[in-house]
Amino acid sequence: MDPVTTGAEPGGIRYPWPEPPAEGAATEIAPGVLWMRLPLPMALDHVNIYALRDSDGWTIVDTGIRSRRGIALWERLLAGPLAGLPVRRVILTHHHPDHIGMAGWLMERCGAELLTTRTAWLMARMLILDEEARPTPHALAHWQRAGMDPEIYAARKDARPYNFADVCAPLPVGYTRLHEGDTLTAAGRDWDVRIGGGHAPEHLTLWSRDCNLVIAGDQILPSISPNIGVYATEPEADPLADWLEACDRLAQHAREDHLVLGGHKLPFTGLPLRMRQLIENHHGALRRLEAHLQSPHTAAECFGPLFKRRIDAGTYGLALVEAVAHLNHLHKLGRITRRLRDDGAWLWQARER
Ligand SMILES: [Zn+2]
Numbered sequence: 001m002d003p004v005t006t007g008a009e010p011g012g013i014r015y016p017w018p019e020p021p022a023e024g025a026a027t028e029i030a031p032g033v034l035w036m037r038l039p040l041p042m043a044l045d046h047v048n049i050y051a052l053r054d055s056d057g058w059t060i061v062d063t064g065i066r067s068r069r070g071i072a073l074w075e076r077l078l079a080g081p082l083a084g085l086p087v088r089r090v091i092l093t094h095h096h097p098d099h100i101g102m103a104g105w106l107m108e109r110c111g112a113e114l115l116t117t118r119t120a121w122l123m124a125r126m127l128i129l130d131e132e133a134r135p136t137p138h139a140l141a142h143w144q145r146a147g148m149d150p151e152i153y154a155a156r157k158d159a160r161p162y163n164f165a166d167v168c169a170p171l172p173v174g175y176t177r178l179h180e181g182d183t184l185t186a187a188g189r190d191w192d193v194r195i196g197g198g199h200a201p202e203h204l205t206l207w208s209r210d211c212n213l214v215i216a217g218d219q220i221l222p223s224i225s226p227n228i229g230v231y232a233t234e235p236e237a238d239p240l241a242d243w244l245e246a247c248d249r250l251a252q253h254a255r256e257d258h259l260v261l262g263g264h265k266l267p268f269t270g271l272p273l274r275m276r277q278l279i280e281n282h283h284g285a286l287r288r289l290e291a292h293l294q295s296p297h298t299a300a301e302c303f304g305p306l307f308k309r310r311i312d313a314g315t316y317g318l319a320l321v322e323a324v325a326h327l328n329h330l331h332k333l334g335r336i337t338r339r340l341r342d343d344g345a346w347l348w349q350a351r352e353r
């Protein structure tokens with residue numbers, strides 16, 4: 001769900017606000033545009049949310065996960081920086097729990113309406129409803145195919161898996177679809193809706209026509225590369241192709257003066273360079289991976305060349321789905337082959353050249 005690989009960060013990228021807003025407080029990024037933060041109980045320990053002010057109320061972009069602490073913090077925000085105007089709309093950039101978890105709560109608490117892409121809405125609604133007490137046979141098969149570490153597999157096999165329902169409020173029926181090319185008005189500005197992909201299907205981004213702001217969700221992040229993962233829902237998917245296509249397309253709109261408001265980390269400038277890095281990170285990873293596959297390996301045996309750092313228990317799951325994404329991509333390109341090992345794991349190997 002969340003970023004796992006680290007990106008380089010040379011001089012061209014700048015962070016006008018070195019410190020994030022304090023808990024329950026907001027930083028005014030520009031007139032009518034507030035930046036707030038909510039905590040996450042994982043390695044990536046926070047998510048950014050934004051509030052756009054109009055005379056008739058707030059538009060909130062992304063919402064954090066649902067937890068007792070999250071609810072208390074939202075109440076503080078509503079009584080603090082957001083006081084005096086109703087929350088009229090909630091926009092979700094994509095379907096991941098750290099972004100959608102409190103959307104249903106805000107809709108109920110404030111009477112807000114929901115806007116997002118159709119795929120984000122369908123994925124969010126499906127995954128919140130799809131509650132599993134134990135991993136499905138399909139999830140187990142997906143982990144085996146990836147060559148999951150036997151100890152981790154044994155521990156996860158009979159445990160309650162990660163359920164959206166555990167960290168997301170129920171999402172009521174009814175939303176407004178945002179499409180590529182739509183224009184949305186918020187905070188007294190017109191925003192072009194541009195759709196990304198790869199990190200999450202039909203990922204929404206907003207590009208102001210009237211100022212230098214880009215609200216990017218997890219499509220464009222500074223200092224960490226958004227996670228590109230293959231899940232049991234679509235084991236043969238090639239999200240890396242979607243990612244590279246989206247980056248190429250969005251990069252054409254990137255300007256030096258853009259101030260990018262992402263779903264994690266700090267607001268930054270230097271978008272043209274960052275777009276090149278987000279693309280090149282993966283080309284570099286693919287080159288290292290193909291060299292590593294001169295001898296056959298499972299996905300779980302590809303962490304070294306892919307991530308160039310130690311993968312601990314907290315990031316193992318994200319690393320595994322990201323490894324499969326890179327392998328599926330090379331496989332679709334015809335650059336590697338695969339065969340099933342006796343234990344059900346795919347062994348991937350580079351084609352002879
Ligand atoms: Zn996120």
Ligand SMILES: [Zn+2]
Nearest residue numbers: 001002096218
């Ligand atoms: Zn995400």
